[in-house]
Amino acid sequence: MSTPTGFMEYQRELPADRDPIERIKDWEEFHKHLSDEQLRTQGARCMDCGTPYCHSGMELAGSTSGCPINNLIPEWNNLIYRGLWREALDRLHKTNNFPEFTGRICPAPCEGSCTVGLIGDAVTIKTIEQAIIDRGFDEGWVVPQPPKVRTGKRVAVVGSGPAGLACAAQLNKAGHLVTVYERADRIGGLLTYGIPTVKLDKKVVQRRVDLMAEEGINFVVNTEIGKDVSADELQGQFDAIVLCGGATKARPVDIEGHELEGVHMAMDYLNGTIKSYLDSNLEDGNYISAKDKNVIVIGGGDTGTDCVATALRHGCKSITQFGTHAKAPLVRDNINNPWPQFPNVYTLDYAHEEAKALFGEDPRAFSVLTKKFVGENGKLTELHTVQIERTVDPETGRRIYTEIEGSEQVWPADLVFIAVGFEGPENTLIDAFGLEQDRRTNVKAAYGKYTTNAEKIFAAGDMRRGQSLVVWAINEGREAAREVDKFLMGSSLLP
Structure with missing residues (x-):
């Protein structure tokens, strides 16, 4: 370890x-950076525990505890403390194909x-991770490393999100000829369309692509x-196919008045803004604008939060984000x-x-259930809610929502973005390949094996596991690549 104390x-x-x-006036990334000396000090806080739960991935x-891609965190923390940046980059890349993504957007x-979090504040792992990879690119250490030998085997990866890109990168390292198919006009999946540029600059994505x-x-858009x-x-063209199409079928919302003009799905809003920004710096106007509008976001997760950030940069009149969950405590409930x-x-x-x-206050409203949308002449004007109490059925584990009498409220609203x-996954690929689905409609493929019921067809990432974290997608993409390599060659040296 760097220092035991x-x-x-x-x-x-x-x-x-x-x-x-200042930052809501533009679309640039909002984080600044620590100095080398500050990073060295933060690396010194790592204890190199006997059992380092930080890379457990459970x-x-x-929810997820520890790193799903099993990053060798104590090792590169120690290397940063010792000033060995190049060696730290090598250790980071052993487990993570894309630390420039996870270092920015991973929770x-x-x-x-x-372990330090047991008695105090955790080590700044994510900050150090991003610093290592950014230093690697700045110093010119991250360079193309094509395989020295090709196997002649051809693999198609469908979907270019984090699972697809990780799978493609690993299969290419093994020497296979890889083609990645993407239905959008740019590579990256949700890394490009889905996450605002303020969290992940698209130049960072394109640099890796x-x-x-x-x-x-080979990338095909x-x-x-x-x-x-x-x-x-x-x-007919490929020896194996890996489906990494994501879980992009939005959960429907059956709320009275949802057909009114002004009610939109969150991803339509986010992706329209991102595409317009990339195409024309928003000058083409091909996006839903929140300028001078009263905006409400339904959904308390990351997608909803990104809608809040986007609406602020559009210049909204007001912004509120609803969540059905209660306000979290200020300190951990041990x-x-x-x-x-x-x-x-x-x-x-x-x-x-x-x-x-x-605006002077947290935009979130907790324990709120939307009852109906109301409008005039087909256009949204207001939204009706009620406060709820959420409990869990001890036998089934299902959430139970009880409305609180007398807590009804009416909110003025010009735009509503639904992020629930x-x-x-969508059914196009599933139907095309005749794939079996599990009870949650995901592609049926065992974790660790990734084989489907169709010959030479594999599935990984959100398409297999459901909506999840980017690090789980990278985990599954890497593991699926290893299984495909075994299928094609009889054995694999991929991690």
């Missing part, structure tokens, strides 16, 4: 963010299970398998939410911080 000598330190009022109490379950192309991976290219045609579970505590995410700076999650 570092966690007692030094306090946790995070890089400052750009001023909220599911506990319905850092590794920090939630950090360009690197992968130089390593020999504007092509939907099952429509533009048939399943039979793809099966009885119901013990370490190493991910800590459920009240925090201000980046968009909430921005809204509070602009996804049901599972």
Whole structure:
């Protein structure tokens, strides 16, 4: 370890963010950076525990604990403390194909299970991770590494999100000829369309895609398998096919008045803005604008929060985000939410911080259930809600919502964005290949094996497991690549 008393000598330190009022005027990333000396100090807080839960990658109490891709966190923390940046980059890349993505957008379950968090504040793992990879690119250490030998085997990867890209990168390392198909006009899946540029600059995504192309991976855009290219045609051209199409079927909302003009699905809003920004810096006007509008976001997750940030940058008149969950406690409940579970505590995410700076308060309303939308002449004008109490049935584990009498409220609303999650994958690929589905409508393929009921067809990522974290997608993409390599070659040296 760096120093056995570092966690007692030094306090946790995070890089400052750009001023909220200033950053909502543009679409640039909002994080600043720590100095090398500050990073060295933060690395010194890592204890190199006998049992480092930070890279355990477990599911506990319905959430992720530890790193699903099993990053060798204590090792590269120690290397940063010693000033060995190049060696730290090598250790980071051993488990993570895309630390520049996870270092920016991962919720850092590794920090939630950090042993130092038992008695104080966790090590700033995510900050150090991003610093390592950004330094690697700045120094020119990250260069194309095409395989020295090709196997002659051809593999198609359908979907270019984190699972598809990780799978393609690993299969290419094994020497296979990989083609990635993407139905959108840009590679990246939700990394490109789904996550605002303020959290993940699309130049960062394109930089990695360009690197992968130089390593020999073929990318095909504007092509939907099952429509533009048939399943039979793809099966005839490739020795194996990996489906990484994501879980993009939005959960329907059957609320009175949902057909009114002004009620939109969150991803339509986010993706329209991202595409217009990338195409024309928003000058083409091909997006839903929240300028001078009273905006309400239904859904308390990351997608809803990204809608808040986007509406603020459009110049909305007001912004409110509804969640059916209760307000989290200020400190971890060690009885119901013990370490190493991910800590459920009240925090201000980046968009909430921005809204509070602009309007004076946290934009979130907790324990709220939307009852109906009301409009005039087909246009949304207001939204009706009621406060609820959420409990869990001890026998079934299902959530029970009880309305609180007399808590009805009417909210003025010009735009509503619905961000209540996804049901599972769309059916185009499933039907095209005749795939079996599990009870949640995901593609049926065992974790760790990834084989479907169709010959030489594999499935990984959200399409197999349902909506999840980017790090789980990378985990499954890497593991699926290993299984495909075994299928093609009889054995595999992939990790």
